[in-house]
Amino acid sequence: MTDPPKGISERDAVRFYHPASDKRRTGVVIHLQNEAAIVIFGRGRQLDDLGVCEVVQFPSSEASSLDLYKTTYFHARCVVRIRLSAVERVGRCPPGLFARLRPIALQGVRTMVTLR
């Protein structure tokens, strides 16, 4: 992608290429600053060493809102900072799910900043 997507906002669901896993991941924008976003992203299975986790069941209206195609696990330590030019908007996170994901993401950010 070359041009930054227009109108990305907090609570948007986005898809992006995650180099570490060499996969396309789906996440939710937690915080925006300039041309970048802090995003909590989901994985296909739960892993104990990735911290607390919120599960989005498939099929469900929440999964549809995020354009997920399977049950997805959002861990505290699965948080990244992404340039907006590298994301594709795929949906909008429902308010209730966002209210559950945001504290997990903030916890993850605090952990990762402390780890450095």
Added chain:
Amino acid sequence: MHLPWSMVGSFTVEHALPRVTADGGGSGLLVAAVSRLRALAGSRTLSKEDERIKTAIEGAASAIGAPLLDAESLDDLGRRLDASIESKGFAGYFNELARAFSTDGALSEQLERIDEYLNEWMIDVLGEGQRALITEADRMMRATVAAFENLRRTVRSTFNVDVSPVLLDEDAPLGFLTNRNVPPRIASTFLGTYYSNACFLAIASAGITRRKLEPWLARAIAERWIEGFRGQLVMLASFPGTHVAEDIVPRDQRLDLEALVRENEAANTAMDQFHRDADEADVDVYAPDPAR
């Protein structure tokens, strides 16, 4: 003199105090409005103020509450709730009601006049199976109103000021969810009151249209209504200067609001650092956790 609640006292949380207390979190507003309309049932002429309340509550019940009554499953109810609170009209209806009750003391007076009849009306709408939940909600509502009144009196006597009506932001009614200055726990409580209010409007809609609900839906709506109420009361009980009985909100369930604010500030500091670290790394996707 009017002063926003958030400026009162030593403890300040930008959005918490006004939203939770100024109108009983919206729930009190709705209960008061429906109660007033019930009391006026059969009246041939309504005052301008009552006409305004009637129009607002009927409009809100139809636009916000009625769609919930068509839910086919719990998941579908959740989806409809989200759609309701995100709808354009949601904040507008609440603001109209808040303005209708904006005369000093009008809301409290109305809430004090609520009698058992409203409970019986709700049981008629939701079914006998929800009697215990409705009784519990009534208890919480009365505790909320009493705590709010107490807080308001304290502020009045201490600061000689009154409360400005707090209106929802009609352009971004859910803006608090992404506002970094609102701690997540407090944002969740606000959100719970929004869901709660939408559910109360669903109950009102069913009552107005005399629609009978399936038991599972009646229960789900009643539970969500009360859940938001409870969250709101827990937060209200957590503010210094309020008095809520311990048998309604036990001490160990109350929030340490100052700690929530401190934690949120620490999270914001970490987020800023996270952005700086990412800028320094100069990559499209910055993922520093070795365990990821």
